[in-house]
Amino acid sequence: MPPYLILNNRELAGLAMKRSSNTARLREIEGIGEAKSGRWGEEILAVLAGLDLGARDAAKPASPLTAPAGRSPQGGSNAGAAP
Numbered sequence: 001m002p003p004y005l006i007l008n009n010r011e012l013a014g015l016a017m018k019r020s021s022n023t024a025r026l027r028e029i030e031g032i033g034e035a036k037s038g039r040w041g042e043e044i045l046a047v048l049a050g051l052d053l054g055a056r057d058a059a060k061p062a063s064p065l066t067a068p069a070g071r072s073p074q075g076g077s078n079a080g081a082a083p
Contacts, residue, residue, distance in 0.1 A: 022045070
């Protein structure tokens with residue numbers, strides 16, 4: 001079934017704004033009532049949860065640089081440096 005038959009643009013915008021975490025919260029979005037939340041609610045919530053995880057992964061800071069043995073992350077030498 002094409003997605004636009006399940007949720008229209010206004011409902012999708014409501015989902016993006018509210019980031020509902022349960023079916024009761026889904027029903028707070030205009031156009032999503034008992035029928036849509038009952039039939040599609042769990043699938044919609046799973047998609048939203050996946051998007052949230054992807055956004056969190058993208059927002060994570062990069063891991064610290066790991067330098068080869070004997071080199072500092074800034075490119076200098078650690079040889080002979082005090083611990």
